[in-house]
Amino acid sequence: MNNINILWVDDEIDLLKPHILFLEKKNYNVTTCNSGTEALEILDEQKFDIVFLDENMPGLTGLETLNEIKEKQDTLPVVMITKSEEEYIMEEAIGNKIADYLIKPVNPNQILLSLKKNLDHSRLVSEKTTSNYQQEFRKIAMDMAMVNSYEEWVDLYKKLIYWEIQLEDIEDPSMFEILESQKNEANTQFGKFIDKNYPSWFEPNTDAPILSHTLFRERIAPELSKEQPTLLVVVDNLRYDQWKAFEPFVNNHYKKQKEEAFYSILPTATQYARNAIFSGLMPSDMEKLHPEYWKNDTDEGGKNLHEDDFLKAQMKRLGLSNLKHEYYKITNLASGKKLASNFRGLKDNDLTVVVYNFVDMLSHSKTEMDVVKELASNDKAYRSLTQSWFKNSPLLEMIQQAQQMGFKLIITTDHGTINVKNPSKVIGDRDTSLNLRYKTGRSLSYENKDVLAAKDPKTIHLPSINMNSSFIFAKSDLFFAYPNNYNHYVSYYRNTYQHGGVSLEEMIIPFVVLSPK
Known part of the structure; x- marks a missing residue:
């Protein structure tokens, strides 16, 4: 356990000796005092990670002390401990953003649970989320190799989003990088799936998504x-x-x-x-x-x-x-x-x-x-x-x-929309459309591997602007760039959000x- 400093404020602090010994055995540092006034003085001089505060004290009450603490240190977690279960006290305390609320008599395990909940919460959640994703990672990798229908792609994409949001707040950037690489791999496979199946979705009596x-x-x-x-x-x-x-x-x-x-x-x-x-x-x-x-x-x-x-x-x-x-x-x-x-x-x-x-x-x-x-x-x-x-x-x-x-x-x-990261060179005449993720026009030249191409737009129910017009759609996180003024163009648009192409997003x-x- 790292050095956690606790301030415990109670006018009957001597009666809490067993609790304090229990915490000290667990390597917590506990400072005690008997009144709200004394607590405020100590807080001016020392740094604490959490405060246990008795609600019912002579002189400055627990709620008054809580208000003063929050004015001084808004982010310091305060756990209110009270004999009373009166609703207005709970409401006052919760309104003042207490971290937890315990009813006397408290037992040592309640105190320990409150500490873990308030001080170890982000670490514990982070560890649990990371280990859960590590298990799921293998399953997603296996699913990706097998996925072969539009319904399965929806399920896989939702799973990736779920984990992306879960991993958002954890402190291990390497996990996020692993997920990013999984998303990139998924988009590569999804591009192949769309290339192969999209035209057939418009044929009569075909199993197609909405x-x-x-x-x-x-x-x-x-x-x-x-x-x-x-x-x-x-x-x-x-x-x-x-x-x-x-x-x-x-x-x-x-x-x-x-x-x-x-x-x-x-x-x-x-x-x-x-x-x-x-x-x-x-x-x-x-x-x-x-x-x-x-x-x-x-x-x-x-x-x-x-x-x-x-x-x-x-x-x-x-x-x-x-x-x-x-x-x-x-x-x-x-x-x-x-x-x-x-x-x-x-x-x-x-x-x-x-x-x-x-x-x-x-x-x-x-x-x-x-x-x-x-x-x-x-x-x-x-x-x-x-x-x-x-x-x-x-x-x-x-x-x-x-x-x-x-x-x-x-x-x-x-x-x-997708955050585009990598350019793909394309050449077209001056009537070529301007979008960065798709192009339509005559005699387009492009990198075959980077695009889904519709040489005859009618096959995917798109209009032909001219006799020889075709459409190309950028796959994954690519964006189209012309060879002239290439470097300026690429640095301007890289890492921007674009749409028009083929990606899960x-x-x-x-x-x-x-x-x-």
Whole structure:
């Protein structure tokens, strides 16, 4: 046991001699005193790891002493010990952020447990998490060698996310590095799986996952009714791990009915994947059936201006025109606040759709702003930033109001995003699209091993911009770079978050149905 210094404050400290001897045998250093005033003087002169504080003392009471200690040393753990079980004392003590609360008479093992809980907690959790992951590591490695269906890839990816979040707070960086290498290996294998299987998912009577263009018909439409209004929130560019980061705040207001993953279509980019959700069509069909709404990469103007028109057309096709719906797109804080303040006005809608662009703005601004590069330098920081945004966002306000108004809640996204680390050289003509994770154009030349190539876009239901146009999608954590001005370009975009390509993070995304608490 390392040298832990305990201050024990009790006006009957002599009666606690057996407890103190017990702790000293366990190599704890215990300093004692009889009053709150004396305790405060000692704390000014010495450093302690934890304080045991009697609540019922003459002079300065335990609660008063606690207030004084917290003013001096806010992070010092204080364990309150009391004879009284009165609720107001417990509430006062808990409100003042005590570390633990023990009722007299206490036995030595209770004291020891409290010490372990408060001082050894992070070490014990860290050790347990590390040993659990070491066992799981072998199993994940074996699963990865065997995985051969879209359902198994979802399970494997969820497992990797689970361990990534578990290992987030442990103090052993080597474990995190092992997990990172497992994720990289998983993405390499996943790229091969998609290369081999993706085109067949569009053939009739094939076992295929729910994809962007089938999500509304297969999963959202069955949830809609005139009996209960529904709030559908599409958070642009939301990865599965980011959903997990802010799920606890949603759970304060809603209980989860269903959570599953679905697959974003390729390219995993807003103009393709989100339009596919709202239209219920693949891009080549959108171009054919709704040329007035669809825009290709090289066309001028906004590519996502007609989501509501696409949605109306799809609802009509599905026989849902009798449902009253409204669509809102939030692209900045002001429009989010405005919708939150007018939310009560939506009570008569059967379906309210809110497309929220925050994560997408964060991802794109990361390349523009050094401060965001600092704040979201890796996946852990990216999750943390998303969580912080959500806790303070108008979106959470809307969700709270929706719960009070009895709305069903559906949360989903159009695609995820990946931190790109390695460049892959590509050459194209001046009409080649600009995205870093996919390219479409004529006579593209590229590294075969780095990409999934669709030489005939029709096979994966994408439009051909010209006669000889093809699509290529970057695999794993690669990003496309042109040979001219190569070094500047690479240093600018390396370690930024991009989407459009083939990775677990971009393609396997959450769909969650919740009911109000």
